[in-house]
Amino acid sequence: MKKIFRLFLIAMHRGSYIRSRSLVWFLLTIFVPGIICMYWIVAIRQNPELGKTLSTSFMVTYYLTAVTLAALIVSHVKDHIARLDIQQGELSQYLLRPFSYYFHNILFEEIPYRVIQGGYGILVISLIAFFFPNLIRYSMSPMLFLFTITSMILGFFVCFTLEMILGLIALWFYDLRLFHSAYEVLFILLGGWNMPIFLFPKQIYTAALFTPFPAVIYVPTLMFSGKITEIEAPGWLLYQAFWFLIIFVVYKIIWHFGLKRFTAAGI
Amino acid sequence: MKRYFQILLILSRMALKLFAQFRANTVGIMFSTSIWSFLVLSTIYLTTRQVRMVFGYTPGELLALGATQVVFLGIFHTFVSKNIEKIPEYVNQGFLDSILLKPVDSQFLVSFTHLNFPALFRMVIGIYALYHLASISSISINGIAGILGFSAALAFSLILIYSIWYMFATILIWFPQMDNIVEFLYHLNTASRYPVSFYQEFGLFLVIMFSPFSIALTVPLRLLTGKADIYEVSALIITSIVFFFVSRLFWLYALRSYTSASV
Numbered sequence: 001m002k003k004i005f006r007l008f009l010i011a012m013h014r015g016s017y018i019r020s021r022s023l024v025w026f027l028l029t030i031f032v033p034g035i036i037c038m039y040w041i042v043a044i045r046q047n048p049e050l051g052k053t054l055s056t057s058f059m060v061t062y063y064l065t066a067v068t069l070a071a072l073i074v075s076h077v078k079d080h081i082a083r084l085d086i087q088q089g090e091l092s093q094y095l096l097r098p099f100s101y102y103f104h105n106i107l108f109e110e111i112p113y114r115v116i117q118g119g120y121g122i123l124v125i126s127l128i129a130f131f132f133p134n135l136i137r138y139s140m141s142p143m144l145f146l147f148t149i150t151s152m153i154l155g156f157f158v159c160f161t162l163e164m165i166l167g168l169i170a171l172w173f174y175d176l177r178l179f180h181s182a183y184e185v186l187f188i189l190l191g192g193w194n195m196p197i198f199l200f201p202k203q204i205y206t207a208a209l210f211t212p213f214p215a216v217i218y219v220p221t222l223m224f225s226g227k228i229t230e231i232e233a234p235g236w237l238l239y240q241a242f243w244f245l246i247i248f249v250v251y252k253i254i255w256h257f258g259l260k261r262f263t264a265a266g267i
Numbered sequence: 268m269k270r271y272f273q274i275l276l277i278l279s280r281m282a283l284k285l286f287a288q289f290r291a292n293t294v295g296i297m298f299s300t301s302i303w304s305f306l307v308l309s310t311i312y313l314t315t316r317q318v319r320m321v322f323g324y325t326p327g328e329l330l331a332l333g334a335t336q337v338v339f340l341g342i343f344h345t346f347v348s349k350n351i352e353k354i355p356e357y358v359n360q361g362f363l364d365s366i367l368l369k370p371v372d373s374q375f376l377v378s379f380t381h382l383n384f385p386a387l388f389r390m391v392i393g394i395y396a397l398y399h400l401a402s403i404s405s406i407s408i409n410g411i412a413g414i415l416g417f418s419a420a421l422a423f424s425l426i427l428i429y430s431i432w433y434m435f436a437t438i439l440i441w442f443p444q445m446d447n448i449v450e451f452l453y454h455l456n457t458a459s460r461y462p463v464s465f466y467q468e469f470g471l472f473l474v475i476m477f478s479p480f481s482i483a484l485t486v487p488l489r490l491l492t493g494k495a496d497i498y499e500v501s502a503l504i505i506t507s508i509v510f511f512f513v514s515r516l517f518w519l520y521a522l523r524s525y526t527s528a529s530v
Contacts, residue, residue, distance in 0.1 A: 020442070020444070020445055021444055021445055021446075021447055024445055024447045024448055024450075024451055025447055025450075027451060028447070028450055028451050028454055031451070031454045031455070031457070032454055032457050035457055035458060035460075035461070036310075036314065038465075038468075038469060039314060039321075039461065039465070040314075041468075042321060042322055042465060042468050043314075043315075043318050043321045045468075046318075046320070046321050046322070047317075047318045047319060047320075047321065049319075050317055050318060053317075175289075175291075175292045175295055177295055177296060177299045178295040178296075178298050178299045180299075181298075181299035181300075181302050181303060182298075182299070182302055185302045185303060185305065185306045188306060188310075189306060189309060189310070194310045194313070194314070195310075195313060195314055199313070199317070200313060201316075204313075
């Protein structure tokens with residue numbers, strides 16, 4: 001355990017080594033939702049009928065929470081796995097370690113970056129809450145807070161496992177742009193990244209719920225912003241747990257068959 | 268000038284050969300580029316379907332702005348963005364040396380060596396979207412003059428956005444570790460999806476920051492629909508020329524600090 005903790009500290013050190021790079025990643029996360037949030041502020045102001053169903057404070061809270069949670073939850077390991085570990089053969093060294101590749105990626109590749117970028121997110125949300133207290137509204141009971149934390153953890157695992165699967169596809173294909181683009185677009189669109197998906201037309205909203213994407217950011221964000229009540233929360237947690245289970249089983253199958261194709265010295 | 272045009276033709280021929288050689292990849296890129304176009308248009312559709320008019324634009328006009336962005340990005344990603352993506356690699360691994368030693372302008376080679384023809388498919392999607400919006404009367408096209416004005420303005424928009432991208436990428440000569448700045452540039456293009464009147468709602472700072480992106484797409488669209496005035500067109504032309512020369516000077520200045528293959 002002590003050794004693992006030391007390895008984790010090394011990973012944290014590596015993660016904080018180029019902080020400016022992490023800052024650019026964070027700005028990247030905040031930029032598009034920020035612009036769309038600004039759009040909603042103007043749209044609600046200029047269209048009073050829209051103001052009956054939506055409020056500026058809800059939209060600002062939604063987007064700020066979404067970007068902060070995205071910095072804490074959304075994993076980006078797929079490119080690393082595909083390019084370095086599989087196509088350049090670095091996976092070999094991880095196969096020799098006394099813990100699983102999945103665990104290695106969570107602890108040493110992902111968590112350090114989530115901590116640093118999440119820190120930027122929390123800083124931004126705190127500053128906005130301090131200077132513009134009327135723009136953000138959080139009202140949460142201790143029970144709902146507990147549900148929200150659980151939801152965040154489940155969201156992280158859903159996203160991380162999806163990213164692992166997308167990285168492992170490199171064991172079969174060389175050019176992954178199609179898979180990665182399709183994933184990113186669906187994630188942005190159906191994951192509540194561009195707007196809360198309950199604002200979609202009903203059929204698209206229902207279709208979105210049949211995908212794992214809302215389980216990553218959308219559900220924890222709604223819990224944080226108080227749109228999901230204590231009574232509704234367990235149902236949403238079950239939804240996230242269900243998707244995690246499905247995706248994890250798929251990951252295990254892909255890992256099992258994919259590893260047989262791995263040739264160590266690249267593709 | 269003629270020599271550079273010939274080099275561009277040779278580079279295009281090479282890119283076309285690659286296009287034909289890896290056919291499965293080509294189809295893959297065409298699909299992925301279509302998916303991103305779908306994202307732009309569907310996002311605008313979903314965010315505007317409940318409003319009647321926002322910052323002086325109807326939902327149809329905002330969709331047309333999105334379609335203009337798709338056309339623009341199709342051309343931009345074909346000729347420019349792949350090359351800008353390579354700049355961190357050139358700087359980090361010292362490949363820039365070989366470019367600087369060639370008897371051709373370094374900015375030209377850095378900007379146009381890799382052409383990505385499958386991305387032109389995105390342009391086709393954007394043109395189709397504009398045609399569709401015109402056919403359902405969401406926008407009215409100002410005949411041949413409108414189409415010519417649109418094409419000419421789009422050329423200046425390309426110069427403008429290229430210059431901004433190039434200035435950002437030039438920073439990498441000093442900070443080669445920040446290679447993800449190129450990713451940020453892809454996101455920065457989102458700012459062009461909304462007109463200047465949108466940024467005016469949030470004060471002068473945002474207007475100054477984002478108006479170059481904004482006029483890059485609104486002016487071509489307004490020329491297409493016959494709504495542009497001489498001031499808007501002049502603003503686009505002057506801004507693009509100024510930005511181009513600034514980016515050129517900035518690149519030449521930055522090259523003095525280039526230290527070859529070291530960080």
